Amino acid sequence: MTSALGSAPAGSDTTSRPGRGDPRSAARPHRKRWGRTVRWTGWVWVLPALIMYGIFVLRPLVLTVQYSLYHWNGIGAARWAGLDNYLTVFTDRDLLKIISNAFILIIFFSFIPVLLGLLVASLVRRITTGPAGTMVRTVLFLPQVIPLVAAGIAWSWVLSTNGLVNQALRAVGLDGVTRAWLGEFDTALPAVGVIGTWVMLGLCTILLITGMSKIDPSLYEAARIDGAGPVREFFAVTLPSLRQEIGICLTVTIIAALASFDIVYISTSGGPGIQTTVPGLEIYRLAFSQRQVGLASALAVVLMALVLVCVLPIQRLTRGEK
Amino acid sequence: MNLTTRSERLTGRIFLIALVVVTLLPFLSMLSAALQPRGTVPTGLAWPTDPQWGNFVDAFTAANMGALLKSSALIVAGVVPVGVLIATMAGFGLGHLRVPGGHLAFGLLLLGLTLPFEAVVTPLYYQMRDLGLLNTRWAIVLPLIGLYMPFAVFWMRAHFINVPRELSEAARVDGSNTWQLFWRVHVPLARPAIASLTILLFLWTWNQFLLAIVLVDDATKRTMAGALGAFQGQWGTDLVLLCAGSLLILTPTLIVFLIFQRQFIKALLQGSVKG
Numbered sequence: 001m002t003s004a005l006g007s008a009p010a011g012s013d014t015t016s017r018p019g020r021g022d023p024r025s026a027a028r029p030h031r032k033r034w035g036r037t038v039r040w041t042g043w044v045w046v047l048p049a050l051i052m053y054g055i056f057v058l059r060p061l062v063l064t065v066q067y068s069l070y071h072w073n074g075i076g077a078a079r080w081a082g083l084d085n086y087l088t089v090f091t092d093r094d095l096l097k098i099i100s101n102a103f104i105l106i107i108f109f110s111f112i113p114v115l116l117g118l119l120v121a122s123l124v125r126r127i128t129t130g131p132a133g134t135m136v137r138t139v140l141f142l143p144q145v146i147p148l149v150a151a152g153i154a155w156s157w158v159l160s161t162n163g164l165v166n167q168a169l170r171a172v173g174l175d176g177v178t179r180a181w182l183g184e185f186d187t188a189l190p191a192v193g194v195i196g197t198w199v200m201l202g203l204c205t206i207l208l209i210t211g212m213s214k215i216d217p218s219l220y221e222a223a224r225i226d227g228a229g230p231v232r233e234f235f236a237v238t239l240p241s242l243r244q245e246i247g248i249c250l251t252v253t254i255i256a257a258l259a260s261f262d263i264v265y266i267s268t269s270g271g272p273g274i275q276t277t278v279p280g281l282e283i284y285r286l287a288f289s290q291r292q293v294g295l296a297s298a299l300a301v302v303l304m305a306l307v308l309v310c311v312l313p314i315q316r317l318t319r320g321e322k
Numbered sequence: 323m324n325l326t327t328r329s330e331r332l333t334g335r336i337f338l339i340a341l342v343v344v345t346l347l348p349f350l351s352m353l354s355a356a357l358q359p360r361g362t363v364p365t366g367l368a369w370p371t372d373p374q375w376g377n378f379v380d381a382f383t384a385a386n387m388g389a390l391l392k393s394s395a396l397i398v399a400g401v402v403p404v405g406v407l408i409a410t411m412a413g414f415g416l417g418h419l420r421v422p423g424g425h426l427a428f429g430l431l432l433l434g435l436t437l438p439f440e441a442v443v444t445p446l447y448y449q450m451r452d453l454g455l456l457n458t459r460w461a462i463v464l465p466l467i468g469l470y471m472p473f474a475v476f477w478m479r480a481h482f483i484n485v486p487r488e489l490s491e492a493a494r495v496d497g498s499n500t501w502q503l504f505w506r507v508h509v510p511l512a513r514p515a516i517a518s519l520t521i522l523l524f525l526w527t528w529n530q531f532l533l534a535i536v537l538v539d540d541a542t543k544r545t546m547a548g549a550l551g552a553f554q555g556q557w558g559t560d561l562v563l564l565c566a567g568s569l570l571i572l573t574p575t576l577i578v579f580l581i582f583q584r585q586f587i588k589a590l591l592q593g594s595v596k597g
Contacts, residue, residue: 039422041500045415046427048408049471056446056468057434063445074448120341123334138583139342142349144590145579146572147529147547153554153568154348157355157561164351164366202345203590205338210591230330259438262531262547266554280440280532287444288536300441307436 067297074293085298095299098277099306101189102258105278106310108193109200109257114249117204121212122238140202148199152266155195156182159267182268188275195263200256204249211245212238247318251311258307279303349569356381356566364561374562381567384557389542390549391574393459394528397545400463401527405470406520410512412471413478414504418485428479434472439532442469450537461537462545466530470523477593481515482508518589521582528575546571 068085072078089095143151158164159181166178181191215237223233239246261280264270270277270285277285279299286296347367355364357373360380381387416424442465450461485508493503509516527545534548541552550571557564579586 039419042415042419042421042424045411045419045500045504046421046424049412049475050427050430052408052464052468053431053434053471054468056449056465057437057442057471058430060442060445060449061434061437063448064441067444120334120337123330124338125331125334134583136338136342137587138580139345141583141587141590142345142576142579145525145575145586147531147550147575149529149531149547149550149554150568150572151348153550153564154352157565158348158351158366162363162365164347167366198345198348201341205341206587207591255436255438259440261440265531265535266551280438283440283444284532284536287447293444296444300438300444303438304441307438311436 064297064300067293068301070294072293073291074287075291078294081294085294086302088295089298089302094274095282098274098282099279099302101274101276102260102278102303102306104189105193105196105257105260106254108190109196109260110250110253112197113200113204113253114208114246116201117208117249118238118242118246120205121208121242122234124209125212137206140206142202143199144203148262149266151195151199152263155198155263156267159191159194182276183272185272185275188268188272192264192267192276195267196257196260199263200253204253207245207249208242211242215241244318247314250314254310254314255307258303258310279306352565352569355561356569358562360560360562362562377562377566378570381563381570384563385549385553385567385570386542387570390544390546390571393543393549394546394574397459397462397466398524398527400459401466401470402520402523405467405474405523406516408467409471409474409519410478410509410516411504412475413480413482414508416475417479417482418487418490418508419500428475431472431475434469435476437469437472439469443532443536446533447536457538457540457543459538459543462530462533465533465537466527470526473593474519474523477519478512478515481512485511517585518592521585521589522593524578525575525586546574 067078069081069083070078071081071084089099160166161178161180165181169175169178179187181187219237219241220233223237228236259280260278261284264276264278264281265284268276270281280303283296283300283303286292286299290296351367354367354370356377357370357375358364358368359372359374360377415421416428421427446465447456450456450465455461455464489507489511490503493507498506529547530545531547531551534544535551538544538548541549544552550568553567553571554564557567
């Protein structure tokens with residue numbers, strides 16, 4: 001289950017191995033030549049994947065960068081823009097707001113699920129094996145399995161005027177608080193965030209509990225003998241041991257937050273105003289309704305960079321110790 | 323000391339149960355709305371006194387479910403076998419054969435590992451238009467295969483790099499060529515990794531939304547998720563039908579998930595760990 005990036009090669013070069021028996025040593029000169037050809041012809045195995053990747057990812061990626069340097073409406077002739085589009089991305093008030101929306105979503109998609117997941121994990125430590133455990137796991141994974149679009153539709157209904165949330169509020173006498181959560185200026189973005197929390201919470205919890213169950217129980221015994229309370233125990237034992245799992249949760253959920261599209265498109269279409277618009281949605285709008293392909297591409301490049309800037313430090317942090 | 327542990331555990335249980343309930347509530351709320359009579363305004367969660375199961379039949383026709391299932395199945399059939407095959411081959415080449423310069427190819431692939439699809443969707447649109455593939459399922463199938471390669475190759479390479487090389491040496495002494503070696507020795511050994519990858523690619527393809535709405539206008543040529551988006555656009559005001567239709571569109575994934583849940587959960591856990 002550990003990440004394979006840093007794992008050492010399992011065996012050394014074929015040709016450098018000494019033969020163990022007579023027939024094999026006799027065949028060595030032949031095998032050596034044969035082995036080398038195989039190493040080069042081995043590219044045949046890699047090429048199909050690389051070609052598909054090249055045509056449908058690398059080429060578009062280069063084109064995105066190219067488009068971002070032009071003013072282009074997608075039909076007529078493109079005009080050289082230099083870095084104008086990037087300047088717009090970093091100075092336009094709406095676009096900055098849209099980018100900051102994505103960062104606010106990180107709180108809901110990443111921080112809340114990881115913190116709640118940690119809380120539950122440190123209390124549960126391991127889910128009971130057997131039918132109850134399987135059921136819990138299955139249910140908590142449901143949001144990961146259904147399309148995000150479906151999550152968006154379900155929650156649009158739950159958060160609507162007559163939806164479950166308002167019904168519950170009315171039931172406890174909080175009629176004054178009820179509202180169309182996704183439709184109002186102040187609550188729309190957090191409401192979208194809550195959908196993300198719902199989607200991510202189960203995955204994070206299960207990942208953290210799985211990591212938790214691998215911690216040596218004697219560590220806890222030792223901590224308790226040393227007189228550590230639950231809080232110190234959490235910071236001294238649980239948190240350091242779960243470094244890798246926390247890193248994974250953060251990576252997955254931060255990418256989901258920054259690159260979010262489906263949920264927002266379905267639940268609010270970015271509204272009211274641009275209150276819930278995220279970069280992914282704005283790229284789509286700019287490129288396909290506003291016909292500002294250059295600006296859309298510049299925003300795409302910025303989004304790509306933001307994802308890397310947020311995710312790479314986490315990788316370093318979690319890999320560091322392992 | 324034992325007592326605190328026990329009360330802590332109990333709190334944990336309660337949290338876990340609350341989490342399960344919260345996860346299920348949106349589904350139940352949709353079901354309760356879907357069973358109300360058409361044309362009424364449902365409230366959040368109310369047991370329908372006269373459940374209208376017929377709404378699901380209406381939604382089935384309204385959503386054109388038959389055509390949608392067929393379309394999604396075709397797209398999955400186009401993406402998953404090819405994607406898994408070429409990723410397994412590349413993983414074999416990079417992880418086991420260790421082709422010279424392979425780390426360069428691998429580094430290039432890693433670039434795409436965190437790539438948001440939004441970053442390439444605009445050029446893909448023009449590329450597909452130039453190829454004359456817009457509004458065909460190919461416009462979804464071909465890019466998806468490419469977009470999955472970083473993760474898929476990464477995944478399969480991680481498997482092959484841990485396979486002892488002696489295994490191939492032994493087979494080579496027997497006189498098998500690389501092709502036979504691959505199919506007879508390595509593919510059978512890689513079966514668990516291949517199975518998890520297949521599940522993940524199936525899920526991601528079935529649920530793919532962005533490419534579907536950008537590259538294909540006709541909802542009956544989209545993936546399930548893309549079709550659901552169109553369904554919402556069309557029936558967004560008819561809440562009862564929308565909920566019934568959404569639940570219907572969810573059902574195939576849910577059934578597959580419940581059948582293969584063990585493998586699914588394993589794949590999703592490992593998938594996020596390695597991704």
